[in-house]
Amino acid sequence: MNNQTIETILNHKSIRKYTNEPITKEQIHTIVQAAQQASTSSYYQAYNIIGITDPTIKKELSLISGQSYVENNGHLFIFCANLNRFLLKTDESFKEKITENLMNTEHFLVATIDASLAAQNAAIAAESMGLGICYIGSLRNNIAKVDQLLNLPPFVIPLFGMTIGYPDQEPERKPRLPIEAVYSENSYPQNNEETEKYIDEFNEILGAYYENRTENNRSDTWTDQLHRKLSKPVREDVTTYVKSKGFNKK
Ligand SMILES: Cc1cc2nc3c(=O)[nH]c(=O)nc-3n(C[C@H](O)[C@H](O)[C@H](O)COP(=O)(O)O)c2cc1C
Incomplete structure (x- = not known):
């Protein structure tokens, strides 16, 4: 729609x-x-x-x-x-x-x-x-x-x-996590393995985005990005x- x-x-x-x-x-x-x-x-x-x-x-x-x-x-x-x-x-x-x-x-x-x-x-x-x-x-x-x-x-x-x-x-346009990773019905997602699968999928999509984008292209994933940022005090x-x-x- x-x-x-x-x-x-x-x-x-x-x-x-x-x-x-x-x-x-x-x-x-x-x-x-x-x-x-x-x-x-x-x-x-x-x-x-x-x-x-x-x-x-x-x-x-x-x-x-x-x-x-x-x-x-x-x-x-x-x-x-x-x-x-x-x-x-x-x-x-x-x-x-x-x-x-x-x-x-x-x-x-x-x-x-x-x-x-x-x-x-x-x-x-x-x-x-x-x-x-x-x-x-x-x-x-x-x-x-x-x-x-x-x-x-x-x-x-x-x-x-x-x-x-x-x-x-x-x-x-920058990709986003698969919908299933952020939207669930009636309860918070209980299965972390499934969420990790969505994160893997997203890392692949985002990796390709970073490699192919026209400005500031690089080799990176969402998980690496998060780890770099969140492991330092801010x-x-x-x-x-x-x-x-x-x-x-x-
Ligand atoms: C509260 C907030 C603060 C942000 N601060 C910055 C910032 O200081 N500098 C910047 O370049 N982008 C900033 N951003 C933009 C995010 O980096 C951006 O929204 C995210 O990477 C997704 O990219 P997109 O907006 O192009 O889809 C901020 C976004 C939000 C929501």
Whole structure:
């Protein structure tokens, strides 16, 4: 079953090189509106989107991420989890109770889920306009510095960026795990051997993809990639930072 929406979604590929053509204020407005219309836990709308138009801040963010396309794109969004808004228009006695409750893991999840859903709506809206996008998690290479650059108050943390612009490259679509590895009915898959078989299948498909793709081709598999990444500690300062902002403290 296919329609234009499904086609847009199934054609997704991250774009890391953009033409100089700027995107319009109207496009940005529509993309943000689409983000805002995503479902949101308890109607909380627990996120903020910060558009970066100041070239100095953009440059700083690009240095933190180590990725040139964070500077060179049509527009850059930073998606933040935000529980701070709930402390506004609240009298002191109530504020104390709310602050205490906002510190739990549940509210940390609520805000990160809300922000992520909004972001994916933004991505699809942008792609439906012929634009390309790339999520930017590498901003968390120095999350405290991003916090400073964007003047974030307590209970607001940056989660990831998203570059947007007209594509200046045509990467091949990256394969995904076999459906059976991610979708099951009524229970989590109980047979690890079967899951390992799907991973083997996927390693072959991905190996061929890496060998044949036009840019940056190499010999690699998904399992090797995961082992390389997950065997090293990563961004260990994030825990302390997140807690220092009031999130996930209890
Ligand atoms: C939350 C998140 C953070 C990401 N961070 C980065 C990043 O910092 N730099 C980058 O080049 N790609 C980043 N990506 C893109 C992934 O590498 C990409 O989605 C994945 O390899 C699949 O490729 P595809 O999007 O082209 O299908 C990120 C994706 C997500 C969802």
